[in-house]
Each structure stands twice: as structure tokens, then as C-alpha cells.
Amino acid sequence: MGGFLAEPRTKTENDKIANLCGKETYWIGITDLNHEDTFTYARDDSTIIYSNWSPSEPSISLGEHCTQMYVDGTWNDQNCNDHMGAICQFDAGCHGDPHLKTFDGRAYTFQGTCWYTLFKDCADKSRFEVTTKFEPREDSSPDQVRTRIVAFKVTVGDEYSIIDGLDITTGRTGGQKTAARVITVKEEDKNIILNFTSKNTTFTLKWTLRKHALSVTYDGSFYHGKLCGLMGNADGVAANDFQKPDGSDAKDADDFGESWKVNEMK
Incomplete structure (x- = not known):
């Protein structure tokens, strides 16, 4: 539909996305697929300007190149092949x-x-x-x-x-x-x-x-x-x-x- 995975760039935006998650975990648009151990926005590969990693995350485990948001709004790097929903956003x-x-x-x-x-x-x-x-x-x-x-x-x-x-x-x-x-x-x-x-x-x-x-x-x-x-x-x-x-x-x-x-x- 022309949207893209959500890119929380401030605490306020991250909190709003977390409120949408309810009791589930969802993909957001943060990845290190293009630069091992350096996370960027999936849409344009620019360096992230805000992060909210869970304690001890990102774990930088082999194959964990995508990012999920937990119900508390914190992030975890995860294998991109895992099945879960996604939070998307649209430019006006x-x-x-x-x-x-x-x-x-x-x-x-x-x-x-x-x-x-x-x-x-x-x-x-x-x-x-x-x-x-x-x-x-x-x-x-x-x-x-x-x-x-x-x-x-x-x-x-x-x-x-x-x-x-x-x-x-x-x-x-x-x-x-x-x-x-x-x-x-x-x-x-x-x-x-x-x-x-x-x-x-x-x-x-x-x-x-x-x-x-x-x-x-x-x-x-x-x-x-x-x-x-x-x-x-x-x-x-x-x-x-x-x-x-x-x-x-x-x-x-x-x-x-x-x-x-x-x-x-x-």
C-alpha cells in the first residue's frame, strides 16, 4: 500500500508505536542487514538517530539482522525469517x-x-x-x-x-x-x-x-x-x-x- 516499516526516531514516537502493539511483538524498520553490527533504517539505510534496545540487546547473534519491538516498547534484534506482524507508517x-x-x-x-x-x-x-x-x-x-x-x-x-x-x-x-x-x-x-x-x-x-x-x-x-x-x-x-x-x-x-x-x- 506504499507504506514502510515504522521508524521510531524519538521517545514520543516509540511510545506511540508501543501503544499499537498491545500484547504482541511486531517488526519495526531497523536492521543491520547492510552493515553488520551497525543498525540503520530499513527504508533508506540511514543511521538510526534513536534507539530503545532491551537490556543486553542487540545481541548481534548470527542471523539476527531485523528488529522487533516488545510490548514494553523496547527493541530486540531477531532473525528476519521469524513470523510476526509489523507496524507500518505512511508519509502523508x-x-x-x-x-x-x-x-x-x-x-x-x-x-x-x-x-x-x-x-x-x-x-x-x-x-x-x-x-x-x-x-x-x-x-x-x-x-x-x-x-x-x-x-x-x-x-x-x-x-x-x-x-x-x-x-x-x-x-x-x-x-x-x-x-x-x-x-x-x-x-x-x-x-x-x-x-x-x-x-x-x-x-x-x-x-x-x-x-x-x-x-x-x-x-x-x-x-x-x-x-x-x-x-x-x-x-x-x-x-x-x-x-x-x-x-x-x-x-x-x-x-x-x-x-x-x-x-x-x-
């Missing part, structure tokens, strides 16, 4: 099929086939908007429509950037040429990183074409509860994320998703 955004996760952590699936508002400033005079395009996959059929994200557009004021595959188009709707650019775009190893800042809040979008995944993060507090679109309102409460443009609650994920359809790309 669209991933693959498409599976979406709101800013507040509500995960759902929506098979859109058009342009939709991913998120925007919901003030009367919106400062920015991010729209995204879903198209049917090659293995889609009339009986089972399966779609994925193929492009997105970011508009901040009169400036815009369109990412279609790995093609990048930038411009201004008003023709102004001299003002400093608000949107920055760069390509890194077939990934595209886009940043823009509004009201002291910086939004970062990472586009991975190979996985048709668009991850979104932001740094700042001004837009707390002031966003809307497929990624919810960012007020810290996942239960109220399915709000339509008129403010009413959607009956389900399809009703919610279709309410944010954009009839034509702006």
Missing part, C-alpha cells in the same frame, strides 16, 4: 494505487480518474493550491478501476509549477518576470523535490515516479486547521478529515474524494 500524500494519507494520519483508498485538489489554503483568498491527476493503471479494467497519480500542479499566488512524470513546467499566470520565485524545484536521482513557503510555513513535496508516490510534509503552525482537500484540514484530529468543500461531512471515501474533483486544470 498519495502512494501508488492510489492510497492516501491525510496530514492528520487518516489512511484511505480513492480511485479517482481526473484532477483533484490534494490540499490548499482554505481562506477566502487562497494563497496556494496543489492539485493532482489520477489516471487508470495499465492493469485496470471496467470491472475493477485501479488508478494512480501521474502529475500534479502547485500554484502559489500567480506562480505555478506542473510536474508531469519527470517533466517540469514553471511559469506565472500574470506574466510577471522580475519577482523572486516562491516555488523551488529540483531533481535528485529520478525524484523531484518541490518546496514553497507561505505564511512562514514551508511545504515540501517529494515525487517518486517509479512508485507513483507523492509525499508531503510541512514545517510551521500557521495552517493548523486551515487546509482542505484530499489531505484533510491538518487540525490534529483524523476523525474530521472527510469534509467536502461546503464543509459538510462525506459519507465515505468515494464521496469525499469526488467532492474535490477539479473540472479542468487551473
Whole structure:
């Protein structure tokens, strides 16, 4: 579904994951498969910045290259072939099929086939908007429509950037040429990183074409509860994320998703 094994990077995150474990032990995304005796995050092989090993762990026993979390939140290195559940996490955004996760952590699936508002400033005079395009996959059929994200557009004021595959188009709707650019775009190893800042809040979008995944993060507090679109309102409460443009609650994920359809790309 586009997720990955959970990567606790602080005590607070570790405690939250432990609360999900209940009375079972689960895999988390810590491993020394690539570097014997040096544990890294399984997703990108970067060095871990937090650990909560059980006493005398990691034992560095032969073949114990993966990490499980005990019910008390401590970690143990374990043979990767052992059978147990896993705690997964998702970056906010669209991933693959498409599976979406709101800013507040509500995960759902929506098979859109058009342009939709991913998120925007919901003030009367919106400062920015991010729209995204879903198209049917090659293995889609009339009986089972399966779609994925193929492009997105970011508009901040009169400036815009369109990412279609790995093609990048930038411009201004008003023709102004001299003002400093608000949107920055760069390509890194077939990934595209886009940043823009509004009201002291910086939004970062990472586009991975190979996985048709668009991850979104932001740094700042001004837009707390002031966003809307497929990624919810960012007020810290996942239960109220399915709000339509008129403010009413959607009956389900399809009703919610279709309410944010954009009839034509702006």
C-alpha cells in the first residue's frame, strides 16, 4: 500500500508505536542487514538517530539482522525469517494505487480518474493550491478501476509549477518576470523535490515516479486547521478529515474524494 516499516526516531514516537502493539511483538524498520553490527533504517539505510534496545540487546547473534519491538516498547534484534506482524507508517500524500494519507494520519483508498485538489489554503483568498491527476493503471479494467497519480500542479499566488512524470513546467499566470520565485524545484536521482513557503510555513513535496508516490510534509503552525482537500484540514484530529468543500461531512471515501474533483486544470 506504499507504506514502510515504522521508524521510531524519538521517545514520543516509540511510545506511540508501543501503544499499537498491545500484547504482541511486531517488526519495526531497523536492521543491520547492510552493515553488520551497525543498525540503520530499513527504508533508506540511514543511521538510526534513536534507539530503545532491551537490556543486553542487540545481541548481534548470527542471523539476527531485523528488529522487533516488545510490548514494553523496547527493541530486540531477531532473525528476519521469524513470523510476526509489523507496524507500518505512511508519509502523508498519495502512494501508488492510489492510497492516501491525510496530514492528520487518516489512511484511505480513492480511485479517482481526473484532477483533484490534494490540499490548499482554505481562506477566502487562497494563497496556494496543489492539485493532482489520477489516471487508470495499465492493469485496470471496467470491472475493477485501479488508478494512480501521474502529475500534479502547485500554484502559489500567480506562480505555478506542473510536474508531469519527470517533466517540469514553471511559469506565472500574470506574466510577471522580475519577482523572486516562491516555488523551488529540483531533481535528485529520478525524484523531484518541490518546496514553497507561505505564511512562514514551508511545504515540501517529494515525487517518486517509479512508485507513483507523492509525499508531503510541512514545517510551521500557521495552517493548523486551515487546509482542505484530499489531505484533510491538518487540525490534529483524523476523525474530521472527510469534509467536502461546503464543509459538510462525506459519507465515505468515494464521496469525499469526488467532492474535490477539479473540472479542468487551473
